[in-house]
Amino acid sequence: MSRHATLDKAKPTAGRRTSRHVLGYAALVGVPVVLVILALRLLEPGHPAGGGAGFTQQPGAVSPNVFTGLIVAVPVILIACYAVARMLRPIGQPKVVGDILAGVLLGPSFLGLLWPDVFHWLFPSELVAVVNVLAQLGLIFFMFLVGRDLEPGYLRDRGGAIALVAHAGFAIPFLVGMLLAGPMYATFGSDGTSFTTFALFLAVSMSITAVPVLARIIEAHGLRSTPLGSMVMASSVVCDVTAWCVLAFVVAAARSASPGDAVLTVLLTVAFVVFMVAVVRPVLGRLLRDGRRSIPDAAHLPVLLSAIMICALITEEIGIHAIFGAFLLGVVVPRDSERVQRATVSMEGTTTTLLLPLFFVVTGLRTSIGALDDLRTWLWCLAVTLIAIGAKWVSTMTAGRLAGYDWWQSMSMGALMSCRGLTELIVLNIALDLGVITSTVFTMLVIMALVSTMLTSPALTLIRRRSKRARVRSAGRPFDGTRGPDHG
Secondary structure (H helix, E strand, C coil): CCHHHHHHHHCCCHHHHHHHHHHHHHHHHHHHHHHHHHHHHHHCCCCCCCCCCCCCCCCCCCCHHHHHHHHHHHHHHHHHHHHHHHHHHHHCCCHHHHHHHHHHHHCCCCHHHHCHHHHHHHCCHHHHHHHHHHHHHHHHHHHHHHHHCCCHHHHCCCHHHHHHHHHHHHHHHHHHHHHHHHHHHHHHCCCCCCHHHHHHHHHHHHHCCCHHHHHHHHHHCCCCCCHHHHHHHHHHHHHHHHHHHHHHHHHHHHHCCCHHHHHHHHHHHHHHHHHHHHHHHHHHHHHHCCCCCCCCHHHHHHHHHHHHHHHHHHHHHHCCCHHHHHHHHHHHCCCCCHHHHHHHHHHHHHHHHHHHHHHHHHHHHHCCHHHCCCHHHHHHHHHHHHHHHHHHHHHHHHHHHHCCCCHHHHHHHHHHHCCCHHHHHHHHHHHHHCCCCCHHHHHHHHHHHHHHHHHHHHHHHHHHHHHHHHHHHCCCCCCCCCCCCCCC
16 A cells, blocks of 8 residues: 555545534533633622612713714715715716715705604714714814915916915905895894904805815816916915915904904914924924935824824914914925825825715704795895805906906806815804804805805806807917916
8 A cells, every 4th residue: 555545544534524623612612601601600799789780981981872873974974975976976066066965965954854863863962073073183184285285386487467366366255245244244143243253254255265176176177287277276275375364363353352362362373383484394394304314104194193283282272273283284394205295195095085074964964954944044045155156256357357368268267266165164164163153154155165166167167168169260279278368
């Protein structure tokens, strides 16, 4: 008999191996489990007096109901945002429009109206508080990314025209908002809020432009590298930086008990800005740039996250809002480091995919279409929407014409700069948190932001088509956004 045949005989059959495994598992695993259960039953002492049979949750622990609810609610939120954005994509709407609509649909205006039991089960009050904290965290990270994406190259060689378009597109809607605040405050003003604070917040909300959404729309229309696209991006950046500076002052005034406190807050804010530019920027440059003296690769993301939190905490304690610290850090962080770019890409994925949809849902939960409960309120909402779009469009278009662009290009600037999107929602949520505006005014302005953002891409498409036809009829070159101004 060969050696291989002997070894084959020695091997157990498959059936014998299975039996051994079962018996071994029962003896080595099953018996100890049974003994542990019996020991717990036999050796368990009586409950101490007053202890009962209950279970006391330790301070700071998350309620099991809240944790389970969060696990259920977050997938619903993410799927709803993706599904609505997907449905609106064929008509040229940016993702932020789908996210806003999904938030409204999951809120009391739709889900709460049609299925109130499901709405209250999905979003109980204790869960909404946790979701709001996560949403605010996402907002801080997002504002850091917005600050980091500001391109100084946009501002080179076109400073005069950019300043004209940006500041005209800010100042005139701001003035219109101040004028509109008079009758609105008399009708919808909240108790305990001064007219000045209400008017300033309304004016800022009229003046804002959503730079991140605008960048995606410009990219989708193939205008990113054209003179028109660069001009609009640079103008929107300057306009938004101006708006954030004004908003910081308004928040300081709203949170301060006296004019002296407001002045102190402004001075501390200026000092913090100087510190960030003069001290933090060069330090980050040495720590985060590529080279031997920089920190290890694995430390870039933790350092950035920690710095974002610290800067947000400082501006919150100063008396403005946490988003300003994160935004300013994004402005001063070095842009020429591949390691920083990799870290921010990791941060951006989590922020835009997970945390920002939670912010849209929180906004949707605060939006109550039912608050617009009569014809007069709906007419106010229509008036606010038309005035906000018209003021932004006309002011930017006029400034563009004065800067040397033709009417079609200037109209395109007006359409693009009217986009408000997520940036508008940030301002509105701050105002609502501070009690400056009521839920009715909040709902009106959310509708205004949604409509103005939805109109941007279709309006730009229509303008470009009509421009092309007009130029073909006049035997001129079709408008494609690649030409600069007519003169200068």
